[in-house]
Amino acid sequence: MPIDTRLARRIATVKPSSTLAITSKAKKLRSEGKDIVSFAAGEPDFDTPEPIKQGAVDAIRKGFTKYTPTTGTPELKKIISEKFKRDNALEYGVQQIAVSCGAKHSIFNALFVLLDKGDEAVMASPYWVSYPEMVRLCEGTPRIIETSRKNDFKITPGELKKNIGPKTKLLMLNTPSNPAGSVYTRDELLALAEICVAHKILVISDEIYEKIIFDNLPHVSIASLNKDIYGLAVTVNGVSKSFSMTGWRIGYLGGPADIVEAIGKFQDHSTSNPASISQKAAEAALGMAGSFSATMREEFQKRRDFIVARLETIEKINCIVPKGAFYVFCDISKTGLGSVEFASRLLDEAGVAVIPGESFGKDEYIRISFATGMPQITKGLDRLKDFCDAL
Numbered sequence: 063m064p065i066d067t068r069l070a071r072r073i074a075t076v077k078p079s080s081t082l083a084i085t086s087k088a089k090k091l092r093s094e095g096k097d098i099v100s101f102a103a104g105e106p107d108f109d110t111p112e113p114i115k116q117g118a119v120d121a122i123r124k125g126f127t128k129y130t131p132t133t134g135t136p137e138l139k140k141i142i143s144e145k146f147k148r149d150n151a152l153e154y155g156v157q158q159i160a161v162s163c164g165a166k167h168s169i170f171n172a173l174f175v176l177l178d179k180g181d182e183a184v185m186a187s188p189y190w191v192s193y194p195e196m197v198r199l200c201e202g203t204p205r206i207i208e209t210s211r212k213n214d215f216k217i218t219p220g221e222l223k224k225n226i227g228p229k230t231k232l233l234m235l236n237t238p239s240n241p242a243g244s245v246y247t248r249d250e251l252l253a254l255a256e257i258c259v260a261h262k263i264l265v266i267s268d269e270i271y272e273k274i275i276f277d278n279l280p281h282v283s284i285a286s287l288n289k290d291i292y293g294l295a296v297t298v299n300g301v302s303k304s305f306s307m308t309g310w311r312i313g314y315l316g317g318p319a320d321i322v323e324a325i326g327k328f329q330d331h332s333t334s335n336p337a338s339i340s341q342k343a344a345e346a347a348l349g350m351a352g353s354f355s356a357t358m359r360e361e362f363q364k365r366r367d368f369i370v371a372r373l374e375t376i377e378k379i380n381c382i383v384p385k386g387a388f389y390v391f392c393d394i395s396k397t398g399l400g401s402v403e404f405a406s407r408l409l410d411e412a413g414v415a416v417i418p419g420e421s422f423g424k425d426e427y428i429r430i431s432f433a434t435g436m437p438q439i440t441k442g443l444d445r446l447k448d449f450c451d452a453l
């Protein structure tokens with residue numbers, strides 16, 4: 063067998079995750095003593111709160127170290143069910159909830175049980191880097207809607223309608239979004255929901271950045287809008303971003319019982335349960351009063367305001383003010399460089415790591431993460447300005 067046909071076709075065309083690759087490259091350069099400012103990170107820079115760590119320590123001490131039910135313990139599911147009700151006006155019984163190893167895993171599982179070969183998953187560009195690749199891994203076809211700045215990079219009803227064909231199975235939504243920080247309003251979601259209902263299109267709604275939203279904007283879960291869309295939607299969330307728990311790997315989803323049951327079967331034969339200790343930590347997190355997320359959000363908003371004001375002084379960069387998440391998506395087309403070359407030269411020549419927009423489907427942009435402290439932000443922006451001014 064020739065070497066290049068050894069791997070299955072479904073993996074051969076999949077690209078590695080540039081967000082993960084660039085973040086670890088920046089970490090490695092730093093550990094070698096290089097003075098690198100990393101604007102690459104896709105994770106909050108706060109420590110996981112103490113009560114959450116204590117929950118995990120208690121789990122270890124009490125010997126809660128064995129297999130649990132595949133899609134999570136009844137205790138954790140009950141807390142998640144209450145969370146959905148309290149924060150999202152969503153009624154999901156425990157049989158409608160599946161806990162997995164991160165929201166990434168939840169999304170992958172949902173796609174795996176919903177897509178047949180050639181089914182289309184509609185999504186906005188810019189998209190989170192993993193969406194199209196996950197769809198391809200499930201042998202589906204990503205159908206990309208090119209959104210524009212004018213609409214804050216959100217899918218409009220007209221664009222959605224135009225992109226629904228006979229093979230369209232589902233819509234992937236992300237609010238607040240990575241990388242553009244767009245936040246859909248209730249009316250915008252209502253209009254999209256109406257189209258999905260009319261065409262019987264399922265929705266995977268990724269709400270992982272729910273707690274990082276600025277200017278007191280409300281977060282709306284599409285599934286909460288009415289009974290019809292509730293029956294078609296899967297709501298994904300997790301503890302990674304809300305509680306600074308990226309390494310613990312707990313994500314979850316709520317949705318129609320048949321879809322959740324199918325995910326249970328898939329998880330039975332693939333990963334089994336997410337780590338028992340992390341589940342106990344997630345219980346502690348979701349049971350905590352809201353103060354941690356609120357403090358984090360305030361800090362992110364301060365950083366956002368600072369960074370946007372500084373970016374406005376850089377002539378060749380044009381940024382979009384993010385309404386949520388912790389990224390600024392910047393138009394670099396005035397520099398005349400493509401995003402991969404821009405990011406690579408910025409790292410080599412100025413010691414600043416950013417993610418090229420090409421990874422999100424928009425080559426004339428870069429993504430700057432502000433999940434790093436103010437001294438680093440200030441230093442990185444000074445370097446970015448000098449770099450751009452000298453181009």
Ligand code: PMP
Nearest residue numbers: 164165166190240270300302313
């Ligand atoms: N969705 C989006 C939009 C993300 O940016 C991330 C970041 N990791 C995830 C899902 C997955 O989060 P996790 O697997 O850590 O829960």
Ligand code: GLU
Nearest residue numbers: 079081082103104105240
């Ligand atoms: N979601 C984060 C990001 O976009 C973390 C890295 C990843 O999982 O892709 O950077």
